[in-house]
Amino acid sequence: MAVTPPESRIWWKEPVAKIELTWVIIAFLWGLVMFFMMIYWHIAGNQNLSNEAYRIDAATFTKYTQAMVDKYTVGQRTTRQGGREIPIVAPPPGSDVYLIARLWEWWPILQLQKGKSYRLHISSLDWQHGFSLQPVNINLQVHPGYELVTTITPRDNGEFTVVCNEFCGIGHHNMLGKILVVE
């Protein structure tokens, strides 16, 4: 039994029941299917996290973001408490688009066009944050000192919300952003 040493001294040579061997083979093959599925999706699928990332410090990332904001702001949205203005920025399709995560907001609000692609750069100026785009449900991790670069193509129009889903202190549950998608 399992709580006593094996009955045969050389248990390695005990024959294996066919049913058990069959299951081992099926399970092994299924493992291979799942492994190759991930590789296949990189080739044929449309949703892959890019491997492109850079080290970048907060000041430099802020500079690039601010440059985009200065050039492409088309409006403002006012927050509920405190009445701050967040710029709404509409960068051209195909361009580099920047999103800052910081305690406790996403800045600025991006306005993108449906069906067009953008090189989205995301970084944090302070702690780790989680970029969770709802209700689409795209979830990415955002680090300070690093920027993630991914090319995204919004598929629907409407107002989308960026929820922070990496715990970042007492204001974590108030940390929201917006991405607007227009025709």
Added chain:
Amino acid sequence: MATASDFRICPTTGLNVHLPAERLIKANAVVAIVFLAIGGFFGLLVALTRWPAVHILPADWFYLVLTAHGLDVLLVWIIFFEIAVLYFASAVLLNSRLAAPKVGWAAFWMMLIGALVVNVAVLQGGSSVMFTSYVPMQAAPHFYLGLIVFAVGALLGCGVFFGTLVIAKEEKTYEGSLPLVTFGALTAAIIAVFTIASGAIILIPTFLWSVGIISHIDSLMYKLIWWALGHSSQQINVSAHVAVWYAIAALVLGAKPISEKISRLAFLFYILFLQLASAHHLLAEPGLSSEWKIFNTSYAMYLAVLGSMIHGMTVPGSVEAAQRARGFNKGMFEWLRKAPWGNPAFAGMFMSLVMFGFIGGISGVVLGTEQINLIFHNTLYVPGHFHGTVVAGTTLAFMAITYLLVPLIFRRQVVFPKLAMVQPYLFGLGVLGISIFMMGAGTLGVSRRHWDIGFADAGLSFDYPPAAFLMMALNGLSGVLAALGGLLFIVIVVGSVLFGKRVTAKIDLGGNAGVVAKYGSAGTLKIPGTAVLVAIFFTAFVLYYFVNWKYLSELWPMR
């Protein structure tokens, strides 16, 4: 050398039980259960806060209690219990004296002091950083120090386990190879060594950073190394609870492994590859290549998952074979219907097996698929998954074997036997609900570690679909059920240990141990019921796996 008076002979199993080992097993098990109670209580508060209609704790307390809950159950309860399992699987099952009991006690005190220090740090309010304590968020220095001391203690305990294996072999206290349960415990101990060494590599510099000696810790590097501690510690749990399943099947039913070779190979896959899947937590990170992610998240082409799938068949298969040899041969499932469901050890074990496989296992593989992770990372699906593995799987299995440890090691009868019969079902049902409803909420995008999904105080607004709020309410209710089941467990076990009738003679653990020594040759093994159960599992796995690729394909294109 130990003298004969250091041992007693167990009247039920005939094993030579080393009394110093037994004292250590008891001490570790008792402290484990105390922390299960504390951590479980914190878990209830978390569930009742995330139930929006109840919202019992304010935000700062919520994050504090959530941190404490993670530490106390995921680390303290489970590792204390595992140390007890290690000593049992080595000294007791091998009829051997425990190596260096004094070191075992040093390990115990270090773990206890470390656990208390880290809890104090969290309760003081300055270390609400979650169990993961992601840099650059900083906790108080004694938070890290408590963890380090706990970890070193656990490592010493593993050392005592390895030392005992050496002694048992040299003193020839057993013949042939290690029992399968001990081999499973060995798997757990090996993974524990990697886990703790990784923890030391990252927590020691982080502690130095918290006191100002080191100026900067890279957040990505921290996360990579921390998860070698964080996820691998859960793989210790998997190995340990699988060993516990085999032990319960043996003790309660006299079940024999249907193939020592295949079961040991499955544990070998765990030893070699299980720890690679710490990469699951880094699939949505910048800067790590898809090659690294795919190879590691797949546990090396899913070989370690193969290990789990093997155990998922051999454990029920051995139960079926034992039951059929006992005469329960009618039809496909008489062996299962007439299994000792009134024996809480068996009931807990079987439910742990089914839920770990169907709920925890399948969701884990799906969640850990590189691209599918994009729809789940940091959502409440993640805790839904791991409550399926660590609570429905490990904790329920540990509760189940406690019903055997009470008469065998504490040598007391279990009090309130009718309640004991019900307890695993109550807890199991609660935990099933917790897992399913958290996964449901996560599928709708609800975030983990989040105090208010209504965003009442946020500058912008967002509404999750109403179904998400329903999920959180159902999760809250399930949490209450699980807490009741947990409370019942604590009451029964503490009551038994303190007030249960003393056991001095041989007891019937459930099955006649000698009845099913042989199943016949491999050619005549008949386990059709298990084959059907495994087929159902496999079908569910394949369907759920591909459904999630379908969901992924509806996401915005990204590359």
Added chain:
Amino acid sequence: MAQSSGKQVTSERIPFMQRLLDNPFLLLFLGVAIPAILYLIWGIMEIIQIPVAR
């Protein structure tokens, strides 16, 4: 349960795989070395090579 008795006293050579599985310290070495190399070291090497943004 007493220990299993009646073991075949055998002069047969124990197969390699069984000797591997019967050797706790070899398994310990493999169980630590393999994830250390494939998960930790490989991962650390990738992180330190992340380029700086222009």
